[in-house]
Every structure is written in structure tokens, then in C-alpha cells.
Amino acid sequence: MSAEAADREAATSSRPCTPPQTSWFEFLLEESLLEKHLRKPCPDPAPVQLIVQFLEQASKPSVNEQNQVQPPPDNKRNRILKLLALKVAAHLKWDLDILEKSLSVPVLNMLLNELLCISKVPPGTKHVDMDLATLPPTTAMAILLYNRWAIRTIVQSSFPVKQAKPGPPQLSVMNQMQxxxxxxxxxxxxxxxxxxxxxxxxxxxLKLNKDLYVHTMRTLDLLAVEPGMVNGETESSTAGLKIRTEEMQCQVCYDLGAAYFQQGSTNSAVYEHAREKFFRTKELIAEMRSG
Known part of the structure; x- marks a missing residue:
């Protein structure tokens, strides 16, 4: 072994054995990599970081031959990146507590709009005009998730935010933050x-009397297949992760209670609605525990 090779060997062996972080584009190249990655005890990048990376890459504007900035192209690469972000959220079981803690409002807005889109909710459709009882369960659940997040975000925005102490000004970072x-x-x-x-x-x-289903990694994969090849399973009442009626109503009641409580600061009569919703949440928790 030459002296140079020996030095290289010594330098390599003295480094801590930490595996390199998996890059976002590797998930595009190998279809099965995402599930393997998410099964690790401490995946690096973490699931929420992957959501950010996938959506950031999918929403990058393009530049045409005249050097004009164009919206992100709707091509196969970007569609796969959006699907990967949805699959990570499905792995996290669409837990809004986890997603809200780690994702910014613009990222979560993009993620949930992608969920609506893939769940067959036409863009621009007013959700209030759709009859949840007649929709496929995964479509109804996508609408509920979006609207739960919407009112939770409004409530959250009413709280004072502690400003982070400013560090040395970096123009690019400040522009990004702005x-x-x-x-x-x-x-x-x-x-x-x-x-x-x-x-x-x-x-x-709250008037629905049926269990709903939320998209899993598998049902999202089925939806991404060419429409003619899907056998209708994703539209059936048993596709996806089952959300019991009581569980869905409990989450919705709590979020409505918080929204009404916030509105009560300008209209005290609304506090009564908040009280009813919180009381019903407590009842539903007791029912689920005894059931």
C-alpha cells in the first residue's frame, strides 16, 4: 500500500460511521426507497423534512428560452414529487398535530391542496356545496382534513408569536423569510x-353516520396509476385507513369548539357553541374508551 493510500485509509477509518443523508432525488430514481427509508428507526432526512424537500422541488419555477420565469411545469417528475410528499403524510397518518408543528402554512396548504386534487375534488369547487354523505369516503375525508386545518390555522394565527432574536442579517435568508x-x-x-x-x-x-377512510401509501399509489387500470378499489368504502365515526366526530368537535371559543371574544353568545362542542368532545372520548 502506498503512503498516499495509507493516509487515505487512516483518514477514512478515523471518521465516525454515520451514513450519508439520502438526497431527495434518490427517491425519484428508486420506487421502493421511500418505504424502506420511512421504516428506519431514525430516518435522515426525517419524514417532515422530506415533505418540504419534495414540495419545494415540485414548485420550483422554470425559465423559458426568453429567460422569462414560468410557473412550475406539470410534468411527470413534478407529479411524482407531489405524490411522494402525499405518501410521507400518509405514513404519518395525516396527523395534523405533527404536520402543523413542523411544516409552514404555505407548505401545508400546498400538501392539502394536492390531497384534494388527487382525491377527485375539482379545483375551485366550494366544499360547502358538496354532499359529504354521497362522496367516496376518502374524498370526504380529504375535504374534512383541509377544513379542519383551515380553522385550526385561523385559531393559531390569533395567538401572539414570540419573535426569534435576529442574528446577523443574511440577505437571501431575510428575502426568503419575507x-x-x-x-x-x-x-x-x-x-x-x-x-x-x-x-x-x-x-x-357531525351529521355523518358512517366510517370514513383516509388515503394510505397504497391507495395513493393506486390513484397514480393510469385511470383505465384502476379497478375501482380506491373508490370503494373499504380502501385506505379506517377512521371510525366517533373518532372523526371527536376531532371535528374539538376543532369547532376552538374556533367558536376564538370567535367568542367578539360575540359572547358564541361561547355557548364552544361549550357544547367541548362537552361533546369529552363525551365522545369517554365513549371510545369504553368501546
Whole structure:
């Protein structure tokens, strides 16, 4: 062994054996890699980081031959990246507590809009005009998830936020933060304008008397197959992860209670609605424990 090779060997062996972080594009190249990665005890990147990376890459604007910035192209690569982000969220069982803690409002807005899109909710459709009882269970659940997130985000935005201590100003970071702040404010404005509709959608969900289903990694894969090849399983009442009626109603009641409680600061009569919803949440928790 040459002296140079010996030095290289010594340097390599002295490094801690930490596996390199998996890059986002590797998941595009190997279809089975995502499930293997998510099964690891401590995957690096973590699931929520993967969602951010996949959606960031899928939403990058393109530049045409005239050097003009264009919206992200709707091509196979970007569709696969969006699907990968949805599959990671499905792995996390669409837990809004986990997703809200780690994802910004613009990222979560994009993720849930992608869920609506893949769940056959046409863009621009008013959810309040859709009859949840007649929709496929996974479509109804996608609408509920979006509207639960909408009112939770409105409630969350009413709390004072502790400002982080500013470090040395870095122009690119500050520009990025300013852009995200403006984007968040625009999304919040839309959510607030639609708040009464979101509340009506969730109130309607409390009248549903059937179990719902939320998309899993498998049903998302089936939806991504060419439409002519899907055998109807994704539209059936047994596709996806089952969400019991009581569990769905419990989550919806709690979120509605929080929304009504926040509204009560300007209309004290609404506090009574909040009390009813929180009381019903408590009843449903007791029912699920005894059941």
C-alpha cells in the first residue's frame, strides 16, 4: 500500500460511521426507497423534512428560452414529487398535530391542496356545496382534513408569536423569510374569508353516520396509476385507513369548539357553541374508551 493510500485509509477509518443523508432525488430514481427509508428507526432526512424537500422541488419555477420565469411545469417528475410528499403524510397518518408543528402554512396548504386534487375534488369547487354523505369516503375525508386545518390555522394565527432574536442579517435568508411571511398572510386572508364555509362543512360532518377512510401509501399509489387500470378499489368504502365515526366526530368537535371559543371574544353568545362542542368532545372520548 502506498503512503498516499495509507493516509487515505487512516483518514477514512478515523471518521465516525454515520451514513450519508439520502438526497431527495434518490427517491425519484428508486420506487421502493421511500418505504424502506420511512421504516428506519431514525430516518435522515426525517419524514417532515422530506415533505418540504419534495414540495419545494415540485414548485420550483422554470425559465423559458426568453429567460422569462414560468410557473412550475406539470410534468411527470413534478407529479411524482407531489405524490411522494402525499405518501410521507400518509405514513404519518395525516396527523395534523405533527404536520402543523413542523411544516409552514404555505407548505401545508400546498400538501392539502394536492390531497384534494388527487382525491377527485375539482379545483375551485366550494366544499360547502358538496354532499359529504354521497362522496367516496376518502374524498370526504380529504375535504374534512383541509377544513379542519383551515380553522385550526385561523385559531393559531390569533395567538401572539414570540419573535426569534435576529442574528446577523443574511440577505437571501431575510428575502426568503419575507416571501414566506407574505405568502402566509395571503393564505390566511383566504382561509378567513372562507371560515364560515369551513365551519358549515365541519358541522355537516357531525351529521355523518358512517366510517370514513383516509388515503394510505397504497391507495395513493393506486390513484397514480393510469385511470383505465384502476379497478375501482380506491373508490370503494373499504380502501385506505379506517377512521371510525366517533373518532372523526371527536376531532371535528374539538376543532369547532376552538374556533367558536376564538370567535367568542367578539360575540359572547358564541361561547355557548364552544361549550357544547367541548362537552361533546369529552363525551365522545369517554365513549371510545369504553368501546
Amino acid at each position: 416571501q414566506e411571511k407574505e405568502l402566509t398572510e395571503n393564505i390566511l386572508k383566504v382561509l378567513k374569508e372562507q371560515a364560515s364555509d369551513s365551519i358549515l362543512v365541519l358541522e355537516a360532518a
